[in-house]
Amino acid sequence: MTRVWEWNRPVTVREVLEDLQKERSIAYTTVMTVLDNLHQKGWVRREAEGRAYRYEAVSTRAAYAAALMNEAWSASDNPAAALVAFFGMMSPEQRQALRDAVRMVQVDEPAEDAEHPAQETEESTTAEEPAAQAAAQGAEEAGPAEGDEPGAGATGKGR
Numbered sequence: 447m448t449r450v451w452e453w454n455r456p457v458t459v460r461e462v463l464e465d466l467q468k469e470r471s472i473a474y475t476t477v478m479t480v481l482d483n484l485h486q487k488g489w490v491r492r493e494a495e496g497r498a499y500r501y502e503a504v505s506t507r508a509a510y511a512a513a514l515m516n517e518a519w520s521a522s523d524n525p526a527a528a529l530v531a532f533f534g535m536m537s538p539e540q541r542q543a544l545r546d547a548v549r550m551v552q553v554d555e556p557a558e559d560a561e562h563p564a565q566e567t568e569e570s571t572t573a574e575e576p577a578a579q580a581a582a583q584g585a586e587e588a589g590p591a592e593g594d595e596p597g598a599g600a601t602g603k604g605r
Contacts, residue, residue, distance in 0.1 A: 450490060451507040456500035 449462045463477045481501050484490045492499040505513075522528035533541065 447484060447489060447503070448507075450484075450501060450503045454503075456493065456502040458495070458498050458500055460498070 449465055450457055453461075459474065459478045459481055462481065463472065463474050466472050466477065481490065481492075481499075485492050485501065488504060490501045490503055492501045519525055519528055533544075536544070
């Protein structure tokens with residue numbers, strides 16, 4: 447999947463094979479089987495071109511990573527604690543990227559307060575605060591917990 451994402455265009459089995467063979471010996475049928483499996487799972491779409499197929503990613507690597515994070519976060523019985531633990535694993539650069547992303551999301555959000563001006567109380571602010579804003583705040587304050595190894599618990603899975 448990494449090769450398909452890197453090219454960001456429809457690719458053939460032969461192209462992927464030749465690229466992989468720069469690093470290791472691998473059979474054409476192995477690459478063909480993996481791409482077929484990715485097609486069967488819905489990760490890539492394919493279009494016939496002569497006797498071969500061209501394979502193209504269904505979603506971006508970023509969208510895939512976001513879906514994984516959302517799935518893991520949704521499975522937690524304590525999403526806030528999961529986020530804090532996640533922030534503790536992040537590098538300063540990753541926390542800065544998170545703050546930047548939250549700022550972009552906030553710019554894109556419609557101004558609800560402009561439509562419904564009201565005196566905000568601490569309770570209403572907390573109840574209506576976007577999860578992304580809370581996440582950024584946690585990212586700014588989070589650091590590795592004592593005894594935690596950086597990246598502990600990360601699956602590191604790549605496809």
